[in-house]
Amino acid sequence: MNTEVPWTALAATDADWAEADPALLRAMYAQLVLIRTFEEQVLDLAGSGLVHGPAHSSIGQEGGAVGSILTLRSSDTVNGSHRGHHQFLAKALAHVHPLTGATPLDPRDKIESEVREVLHRTLAEICGLADGYCRGRGGSMHLKWQDAGAMGTNAIVGGGVPQALGFAWSHRQAATDDVSIAYFGDGAMNIGSVLESLNLAAAWKLPVCFFVENNQYAVATTVAESTAESRLSARGPGFGIPSWRVDGMDPLAVHLAMQEILEHVRSGAGPAILEADVYRYFHQNGPFPGSAFGYRDKAEERAWRDRDPIALTRRRLIELGLHTDAELTSYDEHVGAVLTEVAGVLVEPVPDGRPGQRRIRPSAWPNPGFVDVGVVGDLSELAGMTTVDKGTWSGELVETGFIDVVSEVMARRLATDRRIVVMGEDIHRLNGGTNGATRGLAAAYPDRVLGTPISENAFTGLAGGIALDGRYRPVVEFMFADFMWVAADQVFNQIGKARHMFGGDDAVPMVIRSKVAAGTGYGSQHSMDPTGVLAMSPGLRICAPTTPFDYIGMMNAALACDDPVVVLEHVDLYGTTGLVPVEDRDYQVEIGRASIRRPGTHLTVLTYLSMVDTALRAAQTLHDESGLDVEVVDLRWLDRHSLDWETIADSIRRTANVVIVEQGSSATSYGAWLAAEVQRRLFDWLDQPVQGVTGGLASPSISKVLEAAALAQEDDVTAALRAADPRVAHSVEKA
Numbered sequence: 001m002n003t004e005v006p007w008t009a010l011a012a013t014d015a016d017w018a019e020a021d022p023a024l025l026r027a028m029y030a031q032l033v034l035i036r037t038f039e040e041q042v043l044d045l046a047g048s049g050l051v052h053g054p055a056h057s058s059i060g061q062e063g064g065a066v067g068s069i070l071t072l073r074s075s076d077t078v079n080g081s082h083r084g085h086h087q088f089l090a091k092a093l094a095h096v097h098p099l100t101g102a103t104p105l106d107p108r109d110k111i112e113s114e115v116r117e118v119l120h121r122t123l124a125e126i127c128g129l130a131d132g133y134c135r136g137r138g139g140s141m142h143l144k145w146q147d148a149g150a151m152g153t154n155a156i157v158g159g160g161v162p163q164a165l166g167f168a169w170s171h172r173q174a175a176t177d178d179v180s181i182a183y184f185g186d187g188a189m190n191i192g193s194v195l196e197s198l199n200l201a202a203a204w205k206l207p208v209c210f211f212v213e214n215n216q217y218a219v220a221t222t223v224a225e226s227t228a229e230s231r232l233s234a235r236g237p238g239f240g241i242p243s244w245r246v247d248g249m250d251p252l253a254v255h256l257a258m259q260e261i262l263e264h265v266r267s268g269a270g271p272a273i274l275e276a277d278v279y280r281y282f283h284q285n286g287p288f289p290g291s292a293f294g295y296r297d298k299a300e301e302r303a304w305r306d307r308d309p310i311a312l313t314r315r316r317l318i319e320l321g322l323h324t325d326a327e328l329t330s331y332d333e334h335v336g337a338v339l340t341e342v343a344g345v346l347v348e349p350v351p352d353g354r355p356g357q358r359r360i361r362p363s364a365w366p367n368p369g370f371v372d373v374g375v376v377g378d379l380s381e382l383a384g385m386t387t388v389d390k391g392t393w394s395g396e397l398v399e400t401g402f403i404d405v406v407s408e409v410m411a412r413r414l415a416t417d418r419r420i421v422v423m424g425e426d427i428h429r430l431n432g433g434t435n436g437a438t439r440g441l442a443a444a445y446p447d448r449v450l451g452t453p454i455s456e457n458a459f460t461g462l463a464g465g466i467a468l469d470g471r472y473r474p475v476v477e478f479m480f481a482d483f484m485w486v487a488a489d490q491v492f493n494q495i496g497k498a499r500h501m502f503g504g505d506d507a508v509p510m511v512i513r514s515k516v517a518a519g520t521g522y523g524s525q526h527s528m529d530p531t532g533v534l535a536m537s538p539g540l541r542i543c544a545p546t547t548p549f550d551y552i553g554m555m556n557a558a559l560a561c562d563d564p565v566v567v568l569e570h571v572d573l574y575g576t577t578g579l580v581p582v583e584d585r586d587y588q589v590e591i592g593r594a595s596i597r598r599p600g601t602h603l604t605v606l607t608y609l610s611m612v613d614t615a616l617r618a619a620q621t622l623h624d625e626s627g628l629d630v631e632v633v634d635l636r637w638l639d640r641h642s643l644d645w646e647t648i649a650d651s652i653r654r655t656a657n658v659v660i661v662e663q664g665s666s667a668t669s670y671g672a673w674l675a676a677e678v679q680r681r682l683f684d685w686l687d688q689p690v691q692g693v694t695g696g697l698a699s700p701s702i703s704k705v706l707e708a709a710a711l712a713q714e715d716d717v718t719a720a721l722r723a724a725d726p727r728v729a730h731s732v733e734k735a
Contacts, residue, residue: 003237009245010260012253017316020252023104024070025322028251029313030105031066031093033335035086036310038119041339042085042126042140043287048358050347052128053139058086060249060281063309064213065090065183067254068274071099071262073178077149077167077469079160080183082141083213083280084153085122087183092118095148107323107331111338119342121145127346130366134503137366144502151468152502156493157218158184158191161210162458163494165201166465168208168271170472173421173447177266180208180465187218189232193489196458198239198271203453205270209261210241212275213248219284220295233275241271248276249307252316279304374504375538376563376641379591381507385560387590390549390579397549397579405548405580406569407432407439409555410475412585414445417473420559421466423450423459424477424513434479435515435574456487460512464495467510473559478514480526481568484534495564496539507562508539511555516570516609518663518711524699527707529664531608531638534566535673541565541591542638544608548578550636553589561591572610592637594644596651600631602726604651606674607661608635611712615661618717628725631655638670640677649682656687657726663712666694693720 017025039059046055058065065086069078074095080087096114097105105115125132126140133145141155151167154160164182171178188194189212201208212232216223223230236243242264246257254276261272281301283290290296317323346364350357413420422438428451432439442449452459456478463474478484484491491512498508518527534542541563545551551569558565581587598616605615612634619630631651637643652658658678660671675690693712700710722728 005237005240005242007233007237007243010253010257011247012250012256016256017252018320022322023106024099024255025252025313025317025320026107027070027097027099027105028066028255029310029317029328030107030331031070031090032062032251032310032313033107033332034093034115034119035062035066035089037332037335037339038089038123039085041123041343043282045127045343045347047287050358050360051126051140054082054285055126055140056083056085056285057280057282057287058083060304060308061213061215061278062086063251064211064248064254064276064278067251068181068211068258069094070255071259072149072181074098074147074149075176075178076181077151077164077171077178078181078183079151079164079167080153081157081160081185081188082153082155083185084143084183085126085140088143088145088150088153089118089122091150092122092145092148107328111334116338116342119339120345123342124346124364127360129346129360129364131364134501135366135370137501137503142501144506146506151465152498154494156489158188158194159489159494160184161188161194161197162461162490163465163468164208165197165206165458165462166467166474167469168201168206169204169462170466170469172207174471178207179262179265180206181211182208183211183213185218186212186214186216186223186232187221187226189235190226193457193461195235196453196455197461198235198241200453200455200458200462201271202239202241205268207265207268208271209265210271210273212273213278214275215278215280217280217290217295220290220293231275233273236273241273243273243275245275246277248278249304249309249312251309251313281305375500376541377499377507377561379561381562382557382560382588382591385588387557387588388553389589389593389595390547393581395584396582398582399577400548400580402548402551402576402578403436403574405551406437407441409552409585410438411441411444413556413559414441414448416586417559419471419473420475421448421450421472422475422477423452423463425452425454425479427451427477433477435571437477437513456483457490460487460490461494463510464490464498464508467495467508467564468498468506470507470509473509473511475511475513475559478512480522481514481516481530482525482528484512484514484530492537496537498539499563500539508564509562510564511558512564512566514566514568516568518700519707520571521702521704521707523702527700528668529662529670530668531568531662532668532670532673535639535670538640539564540639541642543567544636544638545569546573546609546612546634546636548580550589550595552580552585553587554636556586557588557591560588568609570610589636592642592644594636594647595634596631596647597634598630598632600629600655602629602655602657603631603721603724604655604658605630605632605661605721606635606648606658607632608638609663611661611663611717614714614717618714618721621718622721626725628721628727630721645681648678652678652682653685656685657724658686659691659693659720659724661693661712661717661720664695665697665699665710667697669694687726688724691720691724693717
């Protein structure tokens with residue numbers, strides 16, 4: 001058995017150095033020294049307690065970043081890991097001084113203002129200051145400058161790799177030959193999301209390079225302890241991905257390997273892997289070597305330092321007659337002085353402090369009032385769009401099935417907005433997926449309706465990358481809501497936090513569709529209502545349409561929104577029908593507007609999804625039985641940013657009594673949070689405590705009887721409303 005794709009080890013020879021473009025070698029040295037000196041400044045500030053949080057130094061690993069990035073275009077994208085200062089700086093420096101531009105970096109030149117600005121803003125970000133690229137929110141581990149093609153470093157090991165697929169897909173869909181490079185470490189190579197991403201990138205032939213910085217240790221655990229195949233590029237051939245292995249301490253060798261990879265990837269031949277053997281001189285975090293913690297010895301550290309990428313490049317420049325030792329020493333000193341000046345803008349001596357004692361300048365900190373700005377957007381992208389509701393619609397209506405409008409509205413958006421792309425498991429088969437929600441779409445839009453492998457982390461992260469890129473608007477379908485927990489890192493850590501984490505300005509336009517399948521007999525792992533958990537992620541909007549009319553308008557609003565929106569669809573509603581406009585599939589229902597489905601005077605019911613109809617039936621039963629007049633409010637938008645407190649408060653002020661009705665488990669109750677918030681906001685208007693209806697503690701079981709017992713039923717709602725009847729309560733008090 002032989003691999004069907006190349007697996008290549010590459011080394012740079014004396015001839016390669018002699019033949020290299022002098023401008024390339026000069027820019028290489030200039031970047032290496034800038035990045036090393038910057039990192040030394042970071043460690044100096046961290047040692048003085050001026051970096052809040054970690055300072056993951058890349059000292060020793062600069063050769064891999066500089067060698068691979070120096071010739072990239074600004075439109076090529078990179079993203080990286082928590083140890084990503086060097087990659088971020090290399091991409092930013094190549095953006096402001098491209099090698100092919102009029103003024104590439106050169107040790108003979110003084111550092112210009114554009115470079116000083118990069119150094120200033122990067123150092124400010126690492127220190128958590130207002131001038132940082134993410135306004136101080138990202139710090140050391142979350143660096144992003146999209147103008148330069150630096151799409152974000154990431155604190156979750158392997159968490160950013162799926163997003164690189166999204167950047168790659170966007171490059172290809174936009175008919176460019178730009179590439180995406182995902183940087184990650186040896187520890188991430190054993191993460192499921194990375195392996196899923198390798199498979200998906202190969203299956204879809206995406207223009208992405210997986211750059212593995214093998215620095216030999218995942219914190220203190222060696223590669224040999226973590227995997228039986230320590231040559232990490234060996235993973236590539238198993239996925240059909242051509243792979244290269246190179247000495248990452250030799251920046252020219254990395255550069256040469258990357259040129260081969262760029263030729264391969266830009267040609268449309270699909271992904272590649274580049275494994276670079278590098279070494280971090282210091283511990284996982286901070287200014288001490290690994291030997292200080294006992295997991296490395298000093299002899300090993302000395303051996304790697306003898307292969308230092310800056311020393312190697314310096315020696316070669318002198319041997320080739322491109323620079324004298326004095327010239328390079330002068331440049332090194334100049335860079336050191338510039339970094340001292342840059343740091344001096346951010347720090348100052350402590351007034352009346354000890355000699356040498358420093359602090360962050362008070363004027364450099366972000367305003368504390370900025371703390372929650374940009375968790376989600378302000379919806380200004382929807383300004384000027386006309387919104388309607390069924391009660392205000394003046395045109396002709398026709399009875400239509402709920403599941404039919406699900407596919408119809410998506411078909412309309414695909415036809416009118418080329419930015420929309422839909423992906424998920426089996427959505428291109430089975431006549432529209434498992435429920436017909438994408439019926440006819442794959443045939444009409446084969447390049448934008450994409451059936452995925454069973455790899456929720458990979459395709460959700462890919463969609464997140466598409467959203468962060470900004471050129472397209474992805475729609476992800478989870479076959480069951482429970483599957484969101486397979487992709488939890490991407491949904492919560494990545495997509496849900498991205499806008500706020502990277503400064504609050506960058507849109508994340510993405511829709512996640514999923515069905516709630518409670519009551520279908522699919523058991524504990526396919527039946528949950530995810531609303532309560534989703535509501536704990538403040539970066540997500542949650543949409544819960546209950547009628548075909550609402551589905552059209554709310555989905556259109558979700559697709560026009562610049563925030564990630566989770567659209568929940570209950571299987572009990574798929575088989576229902578309702579009145580919708582005869583032809584219009586373009587209208588919007590206002591984000592943040594609830595609907596009163598049944599007016600009433602005695603009692604307010606707050607509910608959503610399939611329990612709206614259940615509550616309406618229970619309300620009618622009690623009205624017929626005793627005259628209890630129940631108002632039923634369909635919340636529709638469930639996240640804390642979009643919840644319609646105006647309608648809720650108006651209803652409760654009129655009835656003074658409220659019951660929150662939901663179907664699913666009390667363990668993940670959405671109503672528990674909502675009840676606390678109602679009592680906090682409207683306590684003075686309540687005649688009795690907020691009442692609630694939920695399912696049981698346990699997840700639904702396969703047994704029909706046990707499943708019914710686990711879910712709230714109409715009888716439970718009727719009983720709760722009867723018990724909360726304010727007329728009965730008053731008569732008991734009088735008695």
